[in-house]
Amino acid sequence: xxxxxxxxxxxxxxxxxxxxxxxxxxxxxxxxxxxxxxxxxxxxxxxxxxxxxxx
Amino acid sequence: xxxxxxxxxxxxxxxxxxxxxxxxxxxxxxxxxxxxxxxxxxxxxxxxxxxxxxxxxxxxxxxxxxxxxxxxxxxxxxxxxxxxxxxxxxxxxxxxxxxxxxxxxxxxxxxxxxxxxxxxxxxxxxxxxxxxxxxxxxxxxxxxxxxxxxxxxxxxxxxxxxxxxxxxxxxxxxxxxxxxxxxxxxxxxxxxxxxxxxxxxxxxxxxxxxxxxxxxxxxxxxxxxxxxxxxxxxxxxxxxxxxxxxxxxxxxxxxxxxxxxxxxxxxxxxxxxxxxxxxxxxxxxxxxxxxxxxxxxxxxxxxxxxxxxxxxxxxxxxxxxxxxxxxxxxxxxxxxxxxxxxxxxxxxxxxxxxxxxxxxxxxxxxxxxxxxxxxxxxxxxxxxxxxxxxxxxxxxxxxxxxxxxxxxxxxxxxxxxxxxxxxxxxxxxxxxxxxxxxxxxxxxxxxxxxxxxxxxxxxxxxxxxxxxxxxxxxxxxxxx
Numbered sequence: 100x101x102x103x104x105x106x107x108x109x110x111x112x113x114x115x116x117x118x119x120x121x122x123x124x125x126x127x128x129x130x131x132x133x134x135x136x137x138x139x140x141x142x143x144x145x146x147x148x149x150x151x152x153x154x
Numbered sequence: 155x156x157x158x159x160x161x162x163x164x165x166x167x168x169x170x171x172x173x174x175x176x177x178x179x180x181x182x183x184x185x186x187x188x189x190x191x192x193x194x195x196x197x198x199x200x201x202x203x204x205x206x207x208x209x210x211x212x213x214x215x216x217x218x219x220x221x222x223x224x225x226x227x228x229x230x231x232x233x234x235x236x237x238x239x240x241x242x243x244x245x246x247x248x249x250x251x252x253x254x255x256x257x258x259x260x261x262x263x264x265x266x267x268x269x270x271x272x273x274x275x276x277x278x279x280x281x282x283x284x285x286x287x288x289x290x291x292x293x294x295x296x297x298x299x300x301x302x303x304x305x306x307x308x309x310x311x312x313x314x315x316x317x318x319x320x321x322x323x324x325x326x327x328x329x330x331x332x333x334x335x336x337x338x339x340x341x342x343x344x345x346x347x348x349x350x351x352x353x354x355x356x357x358x359x360x361x362x363x364x365x366x367x368x369x370x371x372x373x374x375x376x377x378x379x380x381x382x383x384x385x386x387x388x389x390x391x392x393x394x395x396x397x398x399x400x401x402x403x404x405x406x407x408x409x410x411x412x413x414x415x416x417x418x419x420x421x422x423x424x425x426x427x428x429x430x431x432x433x434x435x436x437x438x439x440x441x442x443x444x445x446x447x448x449x450x451x452x453x454x455x456x457x458x459x460x461x462x463x464x465x466x467x468x469x470x471x472x473x474x475x476x477x478x479x480x481x482x483x484x485x486x487x488x489x490x491x492x493x494x495x496x497x498x499x500x501x502x503x504x505x506x507x508x509x510x511x512x513x514x515x516x517x518x519x520x521x522x523x524x525x526x527x528x529x530x531x532x533x534x535x536x537x538x539x540x541x542x543x544x545x546x547x548x549x550x551x552x553x554x555x556x557x558x559x560x561x562x563x564x565x566x567x568x569x570x571x572x573x574x575x576x577x578x579x580x581x582x583x584x585x586x587x588x589x590x591x592x593x594x595x596x597x598x599x600x601x602x603x604x605x606x607x608x609x610x611x612x613x614x615x616x617x618x619x620x621x622x623x624x625x626x627x628x629x630x631x632x633x634x
Binding site for chain 2: 142
């Protein structure tokens, strides 16, 4: 259900996956970037999370 | 009766056309089903689109439908229509793989709710269609992140069909099914629809039940129709939408297709950003996007320039999916089985979701509340938003997917509506993707996004656009 970002054709790139630890580092780097970007948004105390529980 | 010879006009026919032929007994449902099963089994593998043929149950159902036709029992406009479902939807007693090797032998004992609704309506499920493994929740690096291999585009098999609803995209575009059911957490209906040149509808969050579907992100997952026209999307949505008290995300709403109640064009204001149709788009696609914009303007709607509210949409979607998917798949991710996934990046991405602290997930969900409010505010000034579905054409199947290609935001004069796919998903908004031309012989598309539960009007705009264009009727070069 998740589509990745749009990409451009890139000639001559091999479809060999990088070593697993490089993938892990890349995934962790994404988490850090996400955290930094989201932390820049100012939130008021009254702002509740966007999910609702129905009893 | 002489054996009917099925032609491309049937394989690429609309639901209404095929339904009319069935009712006038031009051919039987069994004949139609057999012909589509033959075609799906023969051509589906050519696009890596087929996960599982359901020929036997399909023919049994077809016989039942023919009996209904004989007795003039009308179930729905979908009665007798062959379709395919993304392999994340459970079909009782049949393998449901979620596109992933570790789940290759998984079998459920109940149909997903949408499958049950379509069955009740008389639609014929002829196959499970392929998908990116686990719907791509970990952020896959290559289109080959699937049990069935990379989804191949019917317009050019060296190109990707898009994901994660790859099979529904390819199979519908190639006329292997009359319609299909896909799912979207962030872009997985719209992207393959755009890349394959079909019409896809992402419903409002909660309008269609997800019961029996693989969960990736409870607060983002949606199921919707992937068809060859806006009209067909309406007919399918009419059947699959509705209340389901067993889906905690169900909005408690239904959908009735009432085109007669759609507002007139001059009563509608569409928000758009010129930059999206120009500098932000792939140079090869700009002419097509600008022509599509001209067509929309000619429909008589009021056009207003807008810009998307400034939020880190990609980071928000990534954090929310990462945390929720890690919770959904926790046991799997802590086991060795996760290493059986086809894409290393995807496996590592999913596992890393286990490291997202609660505080960060909550922060993302609080910012999401601001996103929802910002879109409510935006919809005070406009009724709909319009933008290219994807600014680029489908990538080569061998290309990695983790390289951004659109010009960097800092280098652009305006944000335009860049990020509308993750933003629309975060806000739970409905969208329809409409084919609008070709670039480098590959389809391109525009999307219209509306307020929650404005599907009827979205479809009306789609129909109006398709009444003035024929891109949705173009057929890829499929030969048996």
